[in-house]
Amino acid sequence: MVNAYSPTPIDGYSTPTSTLQASTENIIRSHIRPEGGAQPELQKRYHFEFLLRNLRQGFPERYVSQDASQPWLIYWTLHCFSILGAGLDDQTKKRGIYCLLAVATLLNLLTPELLAGVPDFLATCQTYEGGFGNASFPGWAFEADDPESETGPAKTYDPSAPRPPLGEAHGGYTFCATASWVLLRSFIDLYYAPAIQSSAVSLPQKPHIDTRALLRWCTQMQGLPIELGGFKGRTNKLVDGCYSWWVGGCFVLVEALLGVGAHSEPSTEENAGEEEGQKSWDDIDDSLFDRKALQEYILLAGQHPAGGLRDKPPKPADAYHTLYCSAGLSAAQHRVIPSEPRRKAVISAWDAAQARARDGTGFRATSEAEREKLDALRRQTCAHVLSWAEEEGTELYVGGATNRVNATHPLFNLTTTHSDTMMAYFYGQTFPSRHFTPAKK
Known part of the structure; x- marks a missing residue:
């Protein structure tokens, strides 16, 4: 056995490699099980x-x-x-919901089975601060009634039960939860009970999130002037370039949930006068965060002299921060919001038969009514996703137009060209051009 642990023979000429080899062998030798010692355990x-x-x-x-x-x-x-x-376990499977929803939406894989319970879970992840944590406790409101019961403890739902503390609100989780909630809006409308429902209809009650608390948390994450208006990911933490997207990119999603900022209908004779009166306000930046300050942080503190973008100086650049600083710069330069004319145009061009033909889920509806409901889910979700468009006249380029970057889709962080092309293929649709102009009445 001694020979088995003899050093590797050398030729007397020392090199960095042979020196490292000898050092490694000495370290490994210290881990060898002594003769008669206990068997190694995984x-x-x-x-x-x-x-x-x-x-x-x-x-x-x-x-x-x-x-x-x-x-x-x-x-x-x-x-x-x-x-x-x-x-x-089920709780761990839930950290990847945003990725699942984004992929399922882009690839025509949406089914009620896939989405069941997801809105309820997301709603429980919102913390007292208003942002979202990475997990929740789904059984927090269930308590045992009769622990001595012969059939075991009976559990009843008690919403007044003290809720266990969640992890703190975090920029990345907040973006993922908010984007997921926006993606789920059509599912919630179709598969959850309205505020007032008939007793004959058995549907789960609509879950809710506190959108205004979410907005308040997001605005509080933007740094002070001494921090150049960069974003932090948690309360009382340092600013970090990646949150330029994770938090800065979240604002238009919150706007959509609040029902503000959407493109209006094309002008008609009836609303022409109102539209003229509105033009005097067009030069006002009504964004919910300081777009100019965020761009200054990225341009002044986020750029590494040798190329690439970074968390903050004096840290090095890396691919992760280069992407999310760039995406945050895009969110600060462009306002990409839902367009009602665009949504209606997508719905008008919808081909249900082609969407069914491209369905790769293997899901089988129990009835034609259920099938039509699933068709409606995909049509409405697709139309909503593809309705996001840049609001004209709201561009803001700190440093001039030479600093312009392309707009990116707020839900996927893809260009609209990429998202449009992917969904056209997987849903089997021919979507109208983004330069489509509805016919006037």
């Missing part, structure tokens, strides 16, 4: 905790360099759970 519990920590708390900062490999990171983690013989 520390599954610690490995489970390590993997779960990455999923729930996020990967350590050193993984920023692998941002472009995020699908691989998730695959490595989830498949390792499988190899080690563990499945994901």
Whole structure:
């Protein structure tokens, strides 16, 4: 056995590689099990905790360099759970809802089964601050009635029960939750009961979020003038360039939920006078955050002299921050909001048969009424997603038009060209041009 642990032979000529080889062998030798010692044990519990920590708390900062490999990171983690013989609990499966909704929406994979319970869960993730945390406690309002019952503890729903504390509100989770909530609006309207419903209709009650509290939290995340108007991701934390998108990009979504900022109908003879009166206000920037200050933070503090964008000086640039600083700059330069004429144009051009033909979910409706309801879900969701367009006359370019970047879709952080093309293919539709002008009455 002694020979088995002998050092690797060398030729007497030392190199950095041979030196590192010898050092590595010495380290490994210290881990060798002594003769007669206990058999080595796979520390599954610690490995489970390590993997779960990455999923729930996020990967350590050193993984920023692998941002472009995020699908691989998730695959490595989830498949390792499988190899080690563990499945994901329902709470852990819920950290990836935004990604699921975005992909399902873009690829025509929406079904009521897929979305069931998601709005309810999202609503419980909103914290007392107004932003969203990364998890919730779905059973917080259930209490045991009779622990001595022969059939086991009976549980009843008690909304007055004290709610366990959630994780603190965070910029990334807040964006994902808000974008998910906007994507789910058509599903909520179709599959949840209205405020007043007939007793004959058995539908879950509509969940709600506090939109004004959400807006208040978002506005409080923008830094002071000494911080150049950058955004932070949590209360009392430092500004960070990536939140230029995660929080700065969240404002138009909140506007949509509040029902403000949407493009109006094209002018007609009836509203022409009203439209003329409105023009005097067109030069007023009614954005809910300081767009100029955010651009100054990105341009002055976010750019690395050697190229790329960063969290803040003096940190180095990386691909993650280069993307999200750029996306935040786009959100500060352009106002991309829902357009009602565009939504109606998409609905008018909708081909239900083609959408059914491209359905890759394998979902089988139990009745024709259920099938039509599913068709309506996809039509309305698609029309809403494709209605987002840049509001003309609201561009703001700090440093001049040479600093202009392209507008990006607030729900997907893709250009509208990319999102339009993907959805046209997977839904089998021919959508009207974005330069479409409705015929006048």
